[in-house]
Amino acid sequence: MATIYDVARIAGVSPKTVSRVLNGDAPVGKATREAVESAISQLDYVPSNAARMMRSQRSGLIGLITGAISMSPEPTQPAGLPELFIVQGIQKSLANSGMTMMIADTGGVVEKAAPLIDTFLRHRVEGLIYVAEYHQKVALPVISDGTPMILANCFDDRGTPAILPDDWRGQHDLVARLITAGHRRIGYLTLRPEIAAGPLRLDGYRAALLAGGITYDAALVANCDLEGRDGETQLLWEAIDRMLRLSSPPTVFCCGNDKMALRVYGILRSMGRKVPTEVSVAGYDNYRVIAETLYPPLTTVDLPYTAMGVRAAQRLMAMISGEIREEKGPTLVAGPVYWRDSVTELRPANVSLLKSVREE
Amino acid sequence: MATIYDVARIAGVSPKTVSRVLNGDAPVGKATREAVESAISQLDYVPSNAARMMRSQRSGLIGLITGAISMSPEPTQPAGLPELFIVQGIQKSLANSGMTMMIADTGGVVEKAAPLIDTFLRHRVEGLIYVAEYHQKVALPVISDGTPMILANCFDDRGTPAILPDDWRGQHDLVARLITAGHRRIGYLTLRPEIAAGPLRLDGYRAALLAGGITYDAALVANCDLEGRDGETQLLWEAIDRMLRLSSPPTVFCCGNDKMALRVYGILRSMGRKVPTEVSVAGYDNYRVIAETLYPPLTTVDLPYTAMGVRAAQRLMAMISGEIREEKGPTLVAGPVYWRDSVTELRPANVSLLKSVREE
DNA sequence: CGGTGTCATGTCATCGGTGTCATAAGAGAA
DNA sequence: TTCTCTTATGACACCGATGACATGACACCG
CATH class of the missing domain: 1.10.260.40 (lambda repressor-like DNA-binding domains)
Structure with a gap:
């Protein structure tokens, strides 16, 4: 050469x-x-970048660590896609700053993060990003040298800068929009509480009810999300069946995520209930493969993965250039509600009141 | 430092x-x-890797270029996931050889490939892999120096080494399995012929019919895949409606991919036809989010993305180590049939005859 | 016409490792 | 005891760029 x-x-x-x-x-x-x-x-x-780098002491490299390119031993989860969008956002931002991205993968095994970080440090990356496949808490090894690091879609208890989805606000906005559409009996089939998003979204749901002057009714809430996924359909069936038998049944089911909504569609059809004329359904994630392909298309909340990636990259670049003495802690990114045909308008909505709702 | x-x-x-x-x-x-x-x-x-690299002239880097981390301007496609699996396979193989992977993204714009390749060459990558989001033909800039390159999920007309899914065999095996299950009137809702996989799968379908002693009937085949996706549901509805009115209607619909199968489920239900008791459905891709979540779970053919990634990495490593004077041209990788509940066994199948079929 | 500044270019050392060769110290053989 | 032959270690140059500094040629100024 x-x-x-x-x-x-x-x-x-x-x-x-x-x-x-x-x-x-x-x-x-x-x-x-x-x-x-x-x-x-x-x-x-x-x-040769290597030679240039030696002299200039700048690598132009950013290290990205993800847990879900290769997934856990049992790859039943549809995961990976979210991370992909986050990576997409990061890439988009980084491309403009002339940085090259190196990607490594833990294969879902957290212990592998340490050697991967080491590899990156050998390459003298100027910054590190760790992307998790879903909103969760992580514990990564401490970086002894001063290389800046940022967490995307996850957080730790050391206050490492993090970019997180605003689950509270998303669920809140969706439920507020449902209330505007005239729904007052709103069932909620939740994610399991161990998942970070679970309690946050539940709180958002309750806050929106409160703001709408609707009393929280525990009979309308059920956890339908299991660690192992086998019993889920049955759990959903029972919860839906029970709620629909209530003297004042829900007019809409909010689902913990879009995948659950896909199941709920099937269950409601099996029960002979038409969506949305007899009962409405809403999801969470705006998982397009599901939300846009289902019939009727699914009303849901967007998880703003791309935006989170962009924010992560921006915050990292700011840390690298040292412009800011970065404050610690998370940046929350909210996503819009996607209003589609799976929810009936019980009364004409005054949409202009709701700024973050996006109509399709 | x-x-x-x-x-x-x-x-x-x-x-x-x-x-x-x-x-x-x-x-x-x-x-x-x-x-x-x-x-x-x-x-x-x-x-410092840079210093080491200068002396030893070995970077330990592999460059990966993909077109779908950031997707085309209109990101309606659920794409990206396939590539992710390919990347996963590559990563898995490469991790063992002590190589580090750099990933860059064309953002769906082919012209961006050239500068990305240049960036990789500056880093003195020892090999390059280009991953496409679906089976297609590509035209990449020629690499002037001797850095080996391999194409995954795509091919060119220069005979660059490529790893491709065996679409012919996959569709063939699925249809053969359907025939074994007793189906003799097999509808086929195809992908549009411009897509590389379209004609290959159609050929596989015809070959399996031939082998099963069944006459090909053009009335059972319809292209239901449009460039713009708007008319698709209607197109499907019409094709299905027409075929079901035939004097000898199909007992099973093969769909161009799993996403189409998802639509077909909805259409058949709207028509009041029960799956699989009244009519069976099969897909292609084994797109798990759909295939496993649908009710009933979808019989489909696996697109062996992970295996393709592994093969790509292996072939590249062989080229790098110079062991083999690599012959040009593609390596085909076949995926198994996933037999699930969306297809009725019209007569008991002698599964042991079919080696590549995988039961769940 | 000397002084000063700008432009265009060259010289040389240096970044942080490793390949090559040299060398010293001990172990075992003759 | 002396001569190999390992074993353990050091000296030094070099990989391919670039930063710091120097220099020569003009142009412009008073």
């Missing part, structure tokens, strides 16, 4: 002049520049 | 000895080794 010396020799100039042509850091005569450029293309010269 | 000289000074040895401890390329005395290791951990020393 050709070096800068080869180019210099062919062009009849000093290596430093070639360097100047490449980097444009000092004026170069027109004739000289052309000679150099001709030599470069003649030799197919590509400068 | 500490250097090898700092470590050497603290440990009271020469830098070269520290290097030997790190790389184990020559015997080092026990006491010396311990002094060095102590100094290393005392200083939190992490060796």
Whole structure:
């Protein structure tokens, strides 16, 4: 592979002049520049980042660690996709700053994070991002040197800067929108409470009810999410069946996520209940494959993964450039409600009141 | 950041000895080794890959280019997931060989591939992999230096080594299995022919019919896949309606992919036809979010993305180590049929005859 | 016409490791 | 005892860029 010396020799100039042509850091005569450029293309010269990096002490690299490119031993989860969107956002932001991204994968095994971080440090990455597949708490090894790090879709108890979805607000906005549409009996089939998003969304649901002047009714809430997924459909069936037999049954079911909503569609159809004319359904995640493909299309809340990625990259770049003495703790990113046909408007909604709701 | 000289000074040895401890390329005395290791951990020393690379001329890097981490302007496609699995397979293989992966993204714009390849060459990657989001033909810029390159899920007309799904065999095996199950009128709702997989799968379908002694009937085949997706549901509805009115209607619908099958479920239910008791449905892709979550779970053909990734990495590593003067052209990877409850067994199947069929 | 500034270019050292070769110390053989 | 032969370690150059500094050629100024 050709070096800068080869180019210099062919062009009849000093290596430093070639360097100047490449980097444009000092004026170069027109004739000289052309000679150099001709030599470069003649030799197919590509400068070595390693050599440049040694001298300049800047790698232009960002390390990205994710847990879900390769997933846990049992890859039943549809995960991965969220992370992909986050990565997409990060990539988009980073591309503009001339940074190159290195991606490594823990294969879902947290212990693998340490050697991966080490690999990145060997490459002298200027920043690290850890992306989790769903909103959760993590415990990563401490980075001893000063390399900045940011967490996306997860947080720790050391106050490492983190970017998180605003689950509370999302569920709140959705339920507020349902209330605006005239729904007052709102069933909620929740995620299990161990998942970080579970309690947050439940709180958002309750807050929206409160703000809408509706009393919280525990009979309308059921956890239908199991660790192992086998019993889920049955659990859902029972919960829905029970709620629909109430003297004042729900007119809409909020589901913990879109995948659960997909199941609920099937169950309601099996029960002979038409969606949305007899009962409405809403999801969470805006998992497009499901939400847009279902018939009728699913009303849901967007998990703003791409935006989170963008924010993560921006915050990291700010830390790297040292502009800001970053305050610790999380940045919350809220996503809009996607209003589709799976929910009936019981009365005409005054949509203009709801700023964060997005109609399709 | 500490250097090898700092470590050497603290440990009271020469830098070269520290290097030997790190790389184990020559015997080092026990006491010396311990002094060095102590100094290393005392200083939190992490060796610089850049410096190492300069001397040894080996980067330990593999460049991966993908078109779908950030997708086309209109991100309605659920794409990305397939690529993720391919990347997972690549990562898995590569991790064992001590290679680190750099990932870059074209954002769906093919023209961006050239500068990304250039970035990788600057980093002196030892190999390149281009991953496409679906089976297609591509035209990438030629790599002028000798860096080996491999295509995954795509091919070009220069005979660049490629890893492709065996669409012909997959569809063939599925249809053969349907025939074994007693189906003789097999409807096929195809992908549009411009997609590489379309004609291959159609050929597989016809070959399986032929082998099963069933005459191909054009009335049972319809293209239901449009470039813009708007008319698709209607197209499907019409095709299904037409076929079901035939004097000898299909007992099973093969769908171009699982997403189409999801739509077909909805349509058949709307028509009041029960799946699978009245009519069976089969998909293609084994897109788990859909195939496993649908009720009843969907019989489909696995697109062996992970395996393709593994093969891609293996073939690349073989090219890098120069073991093999690689022959050009594609490697086909076949995936198994996943037999689930969306297809009725019209007569008891002798499954043992079908080696590549996987029961759940 | 000398002084001063700008432009264009070259010289040289250096970043942090490792390959090559040299060398000292002890072990075993003659 | 002396001569190999390992074993353990050091000295030194070098990989390919770039930063700091120097220099020569003009241009412009008073």
